[in-house]
Amino acid sequence: MNERPAEDTRTRILRTALELFGGRGYERTSVREIAERVGLTKTAVLYHFSTKADILVALATPIIADLEAALDVGTAPGDPRTRWSVIEGLLETYLTHRDVLHMVMQDMRVLTQEPVFHRFVDMMTLANHLVAGPSAGLADQVRAAQAIAMLSDPVILLARTPTGPLRLAVLDGVRRLYAVAPETAPETVPGAPPESVPEAPSEAAVPEAPPEPAPETPPDTTPKAADQAAPGRRAGRPGAMTPEMIGAARRMHASGAHTMAEIAAAVGVSRATLYRHLPV
Template identity: 35%
Template sequence: MVRQQTDTRAQIRAVALELFSEKGYEKTSLREIAERLGITKAALYYHFPSKVDLLRELVQPMVDDVAALLDAVERAGGTDPRRFLADYFDVIARNRTVFMVLINDIGALGQLDLVPEIFRWRGRVQSVLVGPDAAPGDAARVTVALGGLQDAALLLAADHVAEVRAAAVDAAHRALTP
């Protein structure tokens, strides 16, 4: 039976994400990914010319998810901060494994040149939550609120998502209040 190209790409992405999560991006080779799948390295290169191309495809849905959330809120002219924090928590939780790969292997962020994009997200989130001309204290509160919310989504939510989400959103919302 011949594999569908999209099935092979999806299998490669799944195995790569699993190995990147286990070993880190830098310590995982394309050879290991190919061996785990039972395909040749040449077959893997057919689908992904480089490891960074594979990583980029793994990260892109997360980038799109964050961008879609921010675009929707900005188009609407703002939102209730608590609603936004809940939606942001959901985005982080939904992309938890990819976030963890990037956090655990900071070099991967550099490979994708994502650091400037992450800082742009933070600026956009700050504008949504406290306005574009935030005072330093407001900016600090946004940083604390988002950092705590992200950490809760990444580190605590695996087994108790609803409970952690409610507590994290509540705490982040309180952090925003002067």
Template identity: 40%
Template sequence: MTAEPADDTRSRILRAALDLFAEHGYQRTSLRQIGERLRLTKAAILYHFPAKEHLLAALVEPLLSDLEGLLDAAEELPAERARQAVLEGWVDTILTHRRPLGMLFHDIAPITRGDTYHRLMRISMRAIDVIAGPQAGRRERVRAVQAVAMCSDPVVFFTDVSDEVLRADMLDGVRRLLAAPVDTAGAGPRRRPGRPRALDREQIEAARRMYASGEHSVDAIAAALHVSRATVYRHLQQAGPTNETV
């Protein structure tokens, strides 16, 4: 029997580690447990990852690399296009790496002790600079910090929401934040009560895809997007006839 390629063993270790970290948490998962799941010795794990912290860093690396690539490309664009590229690209990247991000949220302590944390902070600061724009003041930079959080945090708290619905909600929220006038008097922009009357482009597309799949009723789509049934139905009618009536 031929030996398993080293890359395959390394990938198997990473997949098993992510599964166990998700099940039990980083702190409560040992290298021995990872080895037992794969029928490998602890020495075999240590050959590829000299310490458990190296496993964590390797699991987070694709997320960090993708975010750095996004920022490298966005920083070559004009300010407004760069902002939009970062907002949409950040959400898409975070959604792509939902599982490792959830693991980080529940076991952030090990990350704060290493270079990975400082790298993540540098990435976040670059994103804040792009979103805030040139010559941004304190208020604009505060909003940029909030925008980065809005493009990241919901994936941890809404694990039962599909990628496309969550993407639409996250982009809608951050665009509303950045579009609202900056309140120089300290009272904040006036907020109209009730649910929003309209959906943005991403939410409309998500609603139509959900309805077309045949797995979601108009009521279910309205609940997922936090709008009225009539609002959803209006946008579905614009795309063609439906089988439901208001």
């Protein structure tokens, strides 16, 4: 039987090393253990990677390259579109490389390996510059650093959460950091600054859903007077949802065929109200 191509052997070594590094840690895993798990001799593994550190660098390089690509946005630093493009690109890379990201957080030694370390530092510096802008003050610089830092932790800590809901929840958190309510953020620029969109309604202006009525009592779908007069809300949009409205919205959301804007329009409420009743 012919031996497998060198590329395939290299891939098997990296896949096995990732499993062992992620589960046991870099220091506790030896090249011999990797070789035995793959079905090779230690010498055969060292033919492809001169040292264990080289295996670590090979595992980390793809995610670093993808993170760098996510920062190649071609638009002005600090622009809302630039900010959101960078945030979405970084998050998508973290979601794509979940296993490697988990390994990195398990053993920060990954970031000390050359040339990974300098590439990572340069990348994070550029990311903060793009999100904050060239003339950002301290508050904007801190907010940019927080927005970037908050992308990776949920991906690591909620490793078993499906990608779709996790992505939505993380991006919603960034929107909230920049004080942009989901119902007022432009569809094409979810990260737009507060001054470019209408003021978000307060919690008092968006009451909680009323308790579900008894089965024999038909639900009252008439908007409350307080809802009609509440400041900051668009006319004709109730702030509360009936059980029937909630059920319809959740079915549309579960189908995956509708945007939040479409669901909100279909049930006749704002997206801020809708977000409080969907299982994100």
